[in-house]
Amino acid sequence: MTASDATARSGTSADAEAAGSYRSLVEDAQRREIRNKRLLATPALVVLFFAASGPLLIVLLYSFLAPDPYGGVEWEFSTQGWFKVFFQVDIFDDTVSLADAHLSILWRSVQLSFLTTLLTFVFGFPTAYFIATRPVKYRELWLFLITIPFWTNLLIRTFAIMEVIRAEGLINQALIALDIIEEPIQMLYTDFAILIGMAYVYLPLMVLPLYASMEKLDFRLVEAAYDLYATRFQALRRVIVPLVKPGIIAGSILVFIPSLGAYVTPRVLGGGKKMMLGNLIELQFGQGRNWPLGAALSITLLIIVMVALIAYVRNTTKSDVRHG
Amino acid sequence: MRAATAMRGKDVVLDGVSMVFGDFTAVHPTDLEIKAGEFFSILGPSGCGKTTILRMISGFLEPTTGRVLIGGDDMAGIGPNRRPTALIFQNLALFPLMPVWENVAFGLEARGVGKKQRRERAMELIDMVALRGQEEKLPGDLSGGQRQRVAIARALAVEPAVLLLDEPLSALDLKLRKEMQIELKRLQHETGITFIFVTHDQEEALTMSDRIAVMNNGRILQVGSPREIYDHPSERFVANFIGDTNLMEAEIISVSNGTARLRLPSGTETDADMPEGLDDAKKVTVVVRPEHARLAADAGEATLSGTLENIVYFGTDTHYHVRLDAGELFTIRAQNLRGRDETHESGSRIGIHLGDRAVQVLKD
Numbered sequence: 001m002t003a004s005d006a007t008a009r010s011g012t013s014a015d016a017e018a019a020g021s022y023r024s025l026v027e028d029a030q031r032r033e034i035r036n037k038r039l040l041a042t043p044a045l046v047v048l049f050f051a052a053s054g055p056l057l058i059v060l061l062y063s064f065l066a067p068d069p070y071g072g073v074e075w076e077f078s079t080q081g082w083f084k085v086f087f088q089v090d091i092f093d094d095t096v097s098l099a100d101a102h103l104s105i106l107w108r109s110v111q112l113s114f115l116t117t118l119l120t121f122v123f124g125f126p127t128a129y130f131i132a133t134r135p136v137k138y139r140e141l142w143l144f145l146i147t148i149p150f151w152t153n154l155l156i157r158t159f160a161i162m163e164v165i166r167a168e169g170l171i172n173q174a175l176i177a178l179d180i181i182e183e184p185i186q187m188l189y190t191d192f193a194i195l196i197g198m199a200y201v202y203l204p205l206m207v208l209p210l211y212a213s214m215e216k217l218d219f220r221l222v223e224a225a226y227d228l229y230a231t232r233f234q235a236l237r238r239v240i241v242p243l244v245k246p247g248i249i250a251g252s253i254l255v256f257i258p259s260l261g262a263y264v265t266p267r268v269l270g271g272g273k274k275m276m277l278g279n280l281i282e283l284q285f286g287q288g289r290n291w292p293l294g295a296a297l298s299i300t301l302l303i304i305v306m307v308a309l310i311a312y313v314r315n316t317t318k319s320d321v322r323h324g
Numbered sequence: 325m326r327a328a329t330a331m332r333g334k335d336v337v338l339d340g341v342s343m344v345f346g347d348f349t350a351v352h353p354t355d356l357e358i359k360a361g362e363f364f365s366i367l368g369p370s371g372c373g374k375t376t377i378l379r380m381i382s383g384f385l386e387p388t389t390g391r392v393l394i395g396g397d398d399m400a401g402i403g404p405n406r407r408p409t410a411l412i413f414q415n416l417a418l419f420p421l422m423p424v425w426e427n428v429a430f431g432l433e434a435r436g437v438g439k440k441q442r443r444e445r446a447m448e449l450i451d452m453v454a455l456r457g458q459e460e461k462l463p464g465d466l467s468g469g470q471r472q473r474v475a476i477a478r479a480l481a482v483e484p485a486v487l488l489l490d491e492p493l494s495a496l497d498l499k500l501r502k503e504m505q506i507e508l509k510r511l512q513h514e515t516g517i518t519f520i521f522v523t524h525d526q527e528e529a530l531t532m533s534d535r536i537a538v539m540n541n542g543r544i545l546q547v548g549s550p551r552e553i554y555d556h557p558s559e560r561f562v563a564n565f566i567g568d569t570n571l572m573e574a575e576i577i578s579v580s581n582g583t584a585r586l587r588l589p590s591g592t593e594t595d596a597d598m599p600e601g602l603d604d605a606k607k608v609t610v611v612v613r614p615e616h617a618r619l620a621a622d623a624g625e626a627t628l629s630g631t632l633e634n635i636v637y638f639g640t641d642t643h644y645h646v647r648l649d650a651g652e653l654f655t656i657r658a659q660n661l662r663g664r665d666e667t668h669e670s671g672s673r674i675g676i677h678l679g680d681r682a683v684q685v686l687k688d
Contacts, residue, residue, distance in 0.1 A: 218415070218417065220413050220415060220417040221417050221419060221420075223384060223404070223411075223413075223417065224411070224413060224417035224418075224419075225419075225430065225434070226403070226404050226405050227382060227383075227384075227404045227405065227409075227410060227411045228405075228410065228430050228431035228434055228478065228479075228481075228482055229405045229406075229431050229434045229435055229482055230405060230430070230431075230434035231405065231434070234433075234434050238419075238422075238430070238433070239419060242421045243420070243421065
């Protein structure tokens with residue numbers, strides 16, 4: 001019997017009173033439940049505040065302060081940090097021009113991150129498809145192999161790549177030994193080196209979400225497409241790709257975002273000559289001693305990521321509307 | 325069928341076809357001829373190899389030995405996308421992100437037919453399977469029966485010469501299944517396409533097929549019309565799998581023209597049909613369908629006699645369980661007709677008359 005039933009049937013005030021107290025008991029219980037659920041979220045909220053939102057607010061605040069020449073900030077309002085993200089002032093005649101160095105690093109970061117995402121997709125998609133089509137008992141082994149690089153420190157893996165591509169490295173020596181080239185090819189300290197290094201490091205981040213969505217794929221659909229006279233490419237384009245799209249989106253996001261802020265890989269493989277945003281930011285907090293500029297650059301990076309994410313998700317969900 | 329969708333079936337021949345997976349033989353060497361325009365069912369329990377045969381015809385599996393011929397052409401090395409077959413999958417395998425009409429038009433799209441044309445053709449087929457108005461919906465928004473129709477339309481869109489159906493009705497409820505059975509039969513009749521229908525449902529096979537192949541353990545045991553299969557099963561498995569049976573041991577006295585003179589355990593003699601390829605066996609098993617026998621009040625004159633143990637009323641008919649004098653249980657099914665209330669007392673002595681040609685000898 002519900003509280004309202006009780007009220008409807010009650011003729012006497014005692015009944016109404018009983019119904020009222022019953023109702024308040026139910027409300028109490030509901031309130032308690034909501035309170036308990038909130039309580040469970042508290043640890044996560046605390047961590048999020050102290051580890052993410054809090055520092056972010058501090059960075060935002062710093063970007064509007066003046067730099068202390070010995071590092072740190074001076075507590076006075078200034079937009080110099082933000083100004084210097086985009087513009088530079090000539091030391092001699094005080095003319096203002098666009099900050100080419102910053103903008104080209106920004107542009108290179110976006111380009112390299114995009115290419116890294118593309119490269120990991122090109123290599124990750126067939127890999128994930130291969131694993132997803134193995135018998136169930138072998139899939140875990142393959143996934144395990146994919147995750148092995150995670151066991152080693154990022155720095156060590158990056159140095160390993162360096163060993164492979166440097167002038168006296170594996171590739172050059174092999175090519176020289178085979179008489180294909182006479183002089184070693186300069187690969188280290190180029191954009192190519194950074195690209196290879198990042199693609200290598202982030203490949204598992206593409207493969208795993210792709211695999212997760214392919215594993216759920218009903219391969220009878222592929223057979224059905226094949227049976228209806230589709231070629232392999234048609235089956236891929238019309239059946240497989242639309243169905244694993246969530247995995248493609250997740251993988252792209254997981255690779256693109258850390259690529260954009262990558263620090264170690266471009267530092268080691270770019271040799272400090274080829275910088276990315278992460279290195280530029282580090283420079284401002286270190287040798288550059290311009291914390292407000294570093295903070296403003298960090299926020300800029302955050303905004304780029306957000307814009308890219310929104311555009312990407314918008315774009316990919318728009319094409320789904322046609323289907324549904 | 326509208327004139328625009330006239331199609332023509334082709335015959336399918338399996339010539340010594342077998343399929344071996346590792347150390348498991350899914351299909352033993354099999355010869356089978358399916359005529360053009362025939363509704364042919366492959367009937368058997370799950371795991372008997374019937375789906376494997378279907379997948380070899382559709383091209384998803386290459387047979388270990390033997391040849392598959394469709395319309396006289398050897399299909400060796402020809403993939404499913406180049407065979408004149410279309411397969412309706414057990415789970416239908418509709419493309420979940422495409423609306424109904426795109427699903428139906430998929431085969432045409434794959435062949436490079438322009439969008440306007442394939443939309444027109446898809447709409448014709450959607451009309452044919454009575455789905456007009458549903459063309460923009462996604463498969464997930466349709467009922468089971470509607471999805472079934474989409475799968476059929478999608479397969480027919482590529483104008484196959486042979487339509488392969490892998491238990492497509494097994495997920496439907498009984499009423500819908502009966503409707504779709506009639507629908508499929510109608511489509512087969514109108515299109516003239518060869519239908520090869522795989523099922524484990526004996527009733528489905530009996531009601532729909534021109535001919536049935538009964539399979540077990542990777543072998544085809546018997547091929548014949550539904551009537552032949554039911555009335556004259558050649559093996560114990562076939563007899564048991566299709567319909568109810570009374571099995572008895574018997575002794576052959578003489579054989580002439582496919583008819584044997586038998587001595588039953590009760591000592592009485594009767595005539596029985598012999599299957600081909602069985603000569604001079606002395607001890608045989610015979611089968612009698614429950615509805616091919618009837619009760620006789622006088623135990624003395626009847627072929628068999630025993631004690632009536634149990635009477636079960638089923639509405640349309642009544643089952644009588646008789647304990648024969650030799651010890652076995654014998655079931656008789658009698659139709660309940662108005663005004664002919666036969667009264668038999670449970671526990672009474674009773675005789676059993678066997679109808680003409682009611683007794684069938686089995687090979688094993």
